Amino acid sequence: xxxxxxxxxxxxxxxxxxxxxxxxxxxxxxxxxxxxxxxxxxxxxxxxxxxxxxxxxxxxxxxxxxxxxxxxxxxxxxxxxxxxxxxxxxxxxxxxxxxxxxxxxxxxxxxxxxxxxxxxxxxxxxxxxxxxxxxxxxxxxxxxxxxxxxxxxxxxxxxxxxxxxxxxxxxxxxxxxxxxxxxxxxxxxxxxxxxxxxxxxxxxxxxxxxxxxxxxxxxxxxxxxxxxxxxxxxxxxxxxxxxxxxxxxxxxxxxxxxxxxxxxxxxxxxxxxxxxxxxxxxxxxxxxxxxxxxxxxxxxxxxxxxxxxxxxxxxxxxxxxxxxxxxxxxxxxxxxxxxxxxxxxxxxxxxxxxxxxxxxxxx
Numbered sequence: 347x348x349x350x351x352x353x354x355x356x357x358x359x360x361x362x363x364x365x366x367x368x369x370x371x372x373x374x375x376x377x378x379x380x381x382x383x384x385x386x387x388x389x390x391x392x393x394x395x396x397x398x399x400x401x402x403x404x405x406x407x408x409x410x411x412x413x414x415x416x417x418x419x420x421x422x423x424x425x426x427x428x429x430x431x432x433x434x435x436x437x438x439x440x441x442x443x444x445x446x447x448x449x450x451x452x453x454x455x456x457x458x459x460x461x462x463x464x465x466x467x468x469x470x471x472x473x474x475x476x477x478x479x480x481x482x483x484x485x486x487x488x489x490x491x492x493x494x495x496x497x498x499x500x501x502x503x504x505x506x507x508x509x510x511x512x513x514x515x516x517x518x519x520x521x522x523x524x525x526x527x528x529x530x531x532x533x534x535x536x537x538x539x540x541x542x543x544x545x546x547x548x549x550x551x552x553x554x555x556x557x558x559x560x561x562x563x564x565x566x567x568x569x570x571x572x573x574x575x576x577x578x579x580x581x582x583x584x585x586x587x588x589x590x591x592x593x594x595x596x597x598x599x600x601x602x603x604x605x606x607x608x609x610x611x612x613x614x615x616x617x618x619x620x621x622x623x624x625x626x627x628x629x630x631x632x633x634x635x636x637x638x639x640x641x642x643x644x645x646x647x648x649x650x651x652x653x654x655x656x657x658x659x660x661x662x663x664x665x666x667x668x669x670x671x672x673x674x675x676x677x678x679x680x681x682x683x684x685x686x687x688x689x690x691x692x693x694x695x696x697x698x699x700x701x702x703x704x705x706x707x708x709x
Contacts, residue, residue, distance in 0.1 A: 383450040386617040387605065394609055397537070439486030440613035441471045441528060442512055445602060447654050448620040448630060452605070459576045460540060460604045463584055464621075465523055466597040467514040472522060472568075474499030475508035479566075481515055481522065489515065492565040495556045497531045500563045507532015512610075514571075520560075521567045524551075525602070528610060540618075541606040544573040576603065578633050585624055587636045598624055598639070626650050 381389075452459060470489060471482045478501075479494040493500040497509045512526035527535045527547050535543050547570050551557055557568045574580050581601070585591060591598040600623045608618030622630060624639035629650060647653060 383446065383448075383617050383620075384453060387452065390616060390618055391605075391607060394607070438471055438473075438482045439484065441510065442469065442484050442613070443526070443611045443619060444615040445619040445621040446615055446617050447650070448603060448622050449651075449654070451630065452603075452620075455576055455603075458606050460544060460573045460606055461576050461581055461584070462525060462571050462573045462602045462604065463591060464525070464571070464599050464602050465514060465516060465591075466599040467516040467523065470513050470515045470522075471528075472496075472511040472513045472524075473508055474510075477501050481513070490566075493563050494566065494568060495554055495561075495564040496568070513568075519567075521569055524568060524570045526610060528612065536610045536612060538609065539606060540604040540608045540610075543610065544604075548573075573604070575606075578631065581627070581631070582633050582635075585627065585633075585635050585639070592636055592638065600624060601627070622650075623653075626653075 468489070469484045471484070471486075473480050473482065474494055474496040475498050477498065479492050479496060479499040480488065481490040483489055496511075498506045499509065508529050509531060510527075510529040511522075511524050512528060514523040514525060515521075516523065524547060526540075527543050529535065530546070530550070535546070538546075551568075551570045556564050560567060572584070574584070583589065585598065585601070600621055603620040603622075605618040608616065611618075623642070624635050625643045625647075627633040627635050627639075644653070
């Protein structure tokens, strides 16, 4: 089975000469949406313009204040917690913005898009508030508490509102890589364009160099990931054999692409943020990468469309198994409750001298 990609980066079916059949992945790949990515990007940007003059909804900010009491409970939660417990995490698990696969090359890629290298690690929400810094997984599970030099992030820092960042946590290196800003000193950046958010982060971290060293008041290194306007040569340099990613121990997980006018869509998947694995760059963008990245391709890798279709299938199967486990768990609990109820009833009847098997309920 074979696949090909045209000059614009659009995948197309090719014919399998041995079997005389056409790719089955193409249909799976195209069923993701009735609209092209380009059209959905255009509509999303138009919706942003209409929304520009509206007041920001402060519900999320209120949620963070209301969830302060429940965060101490989150820290004590074990890995095997029940789904009902995870729902108590409130707004934390709805803060992050998620990307789409780059299935079509944006027409304005070289004029209006930034690229950000993303290291291997755990996607997380970092919240500095009321003198302490906490990290939560993208599902809202508490991961770590420490002191940081962020506003409101260490002892004595109580006068500001929360600072909330979109990060990747590398536990082996004890580094929190910062992708984006959501709140800073209580000020929302959700309705700010990516271009401004990246500028703000870079400026604030340059003003606070102590964020990048471990001290008593900054117990974990925080490092802003570089964001650059896209060009093939710059991207090739960023991932090239002589780049920091290829020469140090930090593994590159992929490349995120942000439309410079895109807002931060908390809790949503948006076509204004796109994603590619390093080994996909030659296939999709024609950007050459070192062999170390090409070796990360799965053994059965054929094309990006096949890879995405298989990943979607794995995700669907995972959620199906997870839902079945929840159903089985609820059924087991119900069965235990029924057994407990029966045993209590039998106890009471034995005490009262009632012979249950011969009891007649006919009236």
